[in-house]
Amino acid sequence: MSFAEQARPIERRTLYDELVERVRGLVVEGALQPGEKIPERELCERFGVSRTPLREALKVLASDGLVQLTPNRGATVARLTVEDLEDVFPVMGALEALAGELACHNITDEQIAEIQDVHRKMVACYEARMLPEYFQLNQRIHELILEAAGNRTLSAQYSSLAQRIRRARFMANASDARWKQAVSEHEEIISALESRNGEALASILKLHLNNKFHSVRKWLISQENGTRKG
Amino acid sequence: MSFAEQARPIERRTLYDELVERVRGLVVEGALQPGEKIPERELCERFGVSRTPLREALKVLASDGLVQLTPNRGATVARLTVEDLEDVFPVMGALEALAGELACHNITDEQIAEIQDVHRKMVACYEARMLPEYFQLNQRIHELILEAAGNRTLSAQYSSLAQRIRRARFMANASDARWKQAVSEHEEIISALESRNGEALASILKLHLNNKFHSVRKWLISQENGTRKG
DNA sequence: TAATCGAATTTTGAATACAAAATACACTTT
DNA sequence: AAAGTGTATTTTGTATTCAAAATTCGATTA
The missing domain is CATH 1.20.120.530 (GntR ligand-binding domain-like)
Incomplete structure (x- = not known):
């Protein structure tokens, strides 16, 4: 392994961007169906994280069009019309x-x-x-x-x-x-x-x-x- | 005012999406210069909100390419190369x-x-x-x-x-x-x-x-x- | 029986708390 | 004086807390 390879910065990830990927996977692969409510609490438990990073991830996915956020009503998987x-x-x-x-x-x-x-x-x-x-x-x-x-x-x-x-x-x-x-x-x-x-x-x-x-x-x-x- | 207009759902906004717009404005209009650090605490004070919704907004802006997030080092305005x-x-x-x-x-x-x-x-x-x-x-x-x-x-x-x-x-x-x-x-x-x-x-x-x-x-x-x- | 009401529960949005990491800075040691 | 070291302070990521809103559901009424 060359110096350049060995000395590249250590990759550190935050929970939030790990979650963006994981939840995107659930949506894209269809584990969560279109129109279905995204169960915030359940996902937190399954991923072993608190709501904060999960909610950050959901907001990013919403801006990407994969998730729909409705104020005070949480997140659903976006329906494709x-x-x-x-x-x-x-x-x-x-x-x-x-x-x-x-x-x-x-x-x-x-x-x-x-x-x-x-x-x-x-x-x-x-x-x-x-x-x-x-x-x-x-x-x-x-x-x-x-x-x-x-x-x-x-x-x-x-x-x-x-x-x-x-x-x-x-x-x-x-x-x-x-x-x-x-x-x-x-x-x-x-x-x-x-x-x-x-x-x-x-x-x-x-x-x-x-x-x-x-x-x-x-x-x-x-x-x-x-x-x-x- | 027609029924359709009058009866449209009351627009409710969350702090987070208000902040997406506001901070985007600061970045796009150049109030925050490229490469500059985004002062989280200061923005919270100026907008009178806590860190949670501001950080959500920053994550969305980052996925949009306007802001750069570096783990443990916070947000900067993206530089255009x-x-x-x-x-x-x-x-x-x-x-x-x-x-x-x-x-x-x-x-x-x-x-x-x-x-x-x-x-x-x-x-x-x-x-x-x-x-x-x-x-x-x-x-x-x-x-x-x-x-x-x-x-x-x-x-x-x-x-x-x-x-x-x-x-x-x-x-x-x-x-x-x-x-x-x-x-x-x-x-x-x-x-x-x-x-x-x-x-x-x-x-x-x-x-x-x-x-x-x-x-x-x-x-x-x-x-x-x-x-x-x- | 179907619709309506209202309290109990859950969920949501946002603030706060807290530990880990980064930064600033005084103090050595050359 | 420059470079290094260790400690105080700040910032950051995440968890927790709290109030407001939505939902559930049993009781009540038409």
């Missing part, structure tokens, strides 16, 4: 298009190779109809493109939005036909990356996301009509 | 381009008229070389375009970034030549809006922002070289 979706997707589209352009400028051969590798694994999961694994690898590819773009602000903004719609995106894994189409779009994404064609990548990413949007939107509408209780 | 700027501007460009496209689809004649009105006032301020007023109206026009786009997520993301660079943007109000150019770019923005030409608006907004970027960047670099103290 069709209107939310219609707002979020175009913004993600613009961000992903930008990511595509930047990535084509900055990406290294190694990074391309890594993405290709993940892509191959993802196709294998598709062929085996292993949806959760497919979904995971799919997300990973988009993360890697973002990373290759080399813009921290872009990554932060994108992933904040991505988290908000993550569960809906997963739940809405629609028809087999759509799944097949998604895989073929991914093929195009990879080849645009390989040829470092920024414009092409931007446009296929946008298209890909737009298709996803329609599928998620359809699912969400069916949900809203199905479960009338708010 | 050239790297930050280089990350933030392209993202704002993408968002503003999207706003332009959406605005052209959705804007009403009344909204166009309002923007034209603000624009005329802005030009008057330019001619009178009233920089602060010009700056204010300039910002207002961009806000109105965002509003016309009718996408809350877009507005939120954009304004979060805009606030981060607001002061630098103001300070960097560069040469008279650039100022003149900026006004003429605004003329083009207005006419693209009038003709509801989304693509044209997107591209002129992007160009406008890019020019601004270079001028802010130049100023920021001169700052960094001038005041060596961190």
Whole structure:
């Protein structure tokens, strides 16, 4: 281990930012369902902390759009409405298009190779109809493109939005036909990356996301009509 | 007053979200300078609140990028580096381009008229070389375009970034030549809006922002070289 | 039986308390 | 005088406390 590595500042975390991550995990992974009340006392007990740092974390998550705070009434997991979706997707589209352009400028051969590798694994999961694994690898590819773009602000903004719609995106894994189409779009994404064609990548990413949007939107509408209780 | 207006829920605010706004104001307006330590105790006294809600507010502002929190060492106003700027501007460009496209689809004649009105006032301020007023109206026009786009997520993301660079943007109000150019770019923005030409608006907004970027960047670099103290 | 009321309980927002860490500063020791 | 050391003070992170608001729930009334 080099001096530089050994002598880097000791990472210290506060309870509060540990909790931001943990509670975000509960929300994003769906352990806490949309609309559900966030049980402050219970979480304090489970995490073994007092209310102060937990409440700080909830406020941050609320400003991120994952949690809804109502004065004197506590926190609930934010519900995703069709209107939310219609707002979020175009913004993600613009961000992903930008990511595509930047990535084509900055990406290294190694990074391309890594993405290709993940892509191959993802196709294998598709062929085996292993949806959760497919979904995971799919997300990973988009993360890697973002990373290759080399813009921290872009990554932060994108992933904040991505988290908000993550569960809906997963739940809405629609028809087999759509799944097949998604895989073929991914093929195009990879080849645009390989040829470092920024414009092409931007446009296929946008298209890909737009298709996803329609599928998620359809699912969400069916949900809203199905479960009338708010 | 209609029933709908009269019967809307009574607005209740918590100290915490009042403080988010107030402290954000101090940071954005420059009452607290970049890099400066945020005096927790003093702010508590000035606002007449305890540390709990203030600290909650600081955490939200930190997640927004306006404040930097260092464990056991408290909060400072975030410094804007050239790297930050280089990350933030392209993202704002993408968002503003999207706003332009959406605005052209959705804007009403009344909204166009309002923007034209603000624009005329802005030009008057330019001619009178009233920089602060010009700056204010300039910002207002961009806000109105965002509003016309009718996408809350877009507005939120954009304004979060805009606030981060607001002061630098103001300070960097560069040469008279650039100022003149900026006004003429605004003329083009207005006419693209009038003709509801989304693509044209997107591209002129992007160009406008890019020019601004270079001028802010130049100023920021001169700052960094001038005041060596961190 | 369904709606209404009201006290008991719980939850929430905010202030305060307290221990650990950081900082300031007087005092050595070269 | 400069650098180091140890102690007092302040600041910070977190827990606890407290009052106000919301919720629960049994009793009461229509």
